[in-house]
Amino acid sequence: AQSVTQLGSHVSVSEGALVLLRCNYSSSVPPYLFWYVQYPNQGLQLLLKYTTGATLVKGINGFEAEFKKSETSFHLTKPSAHMSDAAEYFCAVSLNSGGSNYKLTFGKGTLLTVNP
């Protein structure tokens, strides 16, 4: 079975500073990896995903993540935080659990606060 661990339930950065949100996964087979963001009172929105190919993936709003198989990690970064980045971020892994199901297994989420 797969699992996801997000280190740090709350990360606080200053505006303009580097954002680093950590995600480690456990999977017996190569996983598909996702980062979702949830703004207040909104649904989960896909930021980026890794399926196959290039291990550095770029997403929306200047975010990117790198799949490192040897470290079983998929950390999310952004060079310069903006106030509008304040939200909760969820890392997720997906495996085919049969019949093209591809359910998502989520981490607990990391709340990002951006200080002026």
Added chain:
Amino acid sequence: EPEVTQTPSHQVTQMGQEVILRCVPISNHLYFYWYRQILGQKVEFLVSFYNNEISEKSEIFDDQFSVERPDGSNFTLKIRSTKLEDSAMYFCASRSRGFPTDTQYFGPGTRLTVL
């Protein structure tokens, strides 16, 4: 841009009552999901639905839960007799096809409070 919608945004009910949470997935999508998030905990998979039947369910999804796609557009989650521990945010999601690269699109959620 197409989106998944959910109603109501907040539902308050008494323990033992039945609730129905409603979702309208994106119109050409074929795979449908319910997830829930108890406050302070992970988003958890409940059930997936394809071709008018459940394709997978978690151990959380016991006989008190049921799903239905009654009219080709709505996708509902029914909890027959709510318990205090059912209080959570419930998310509906849909996906277009059977490829692993297809994105799951989530609705804004329904917050269920059981008193």
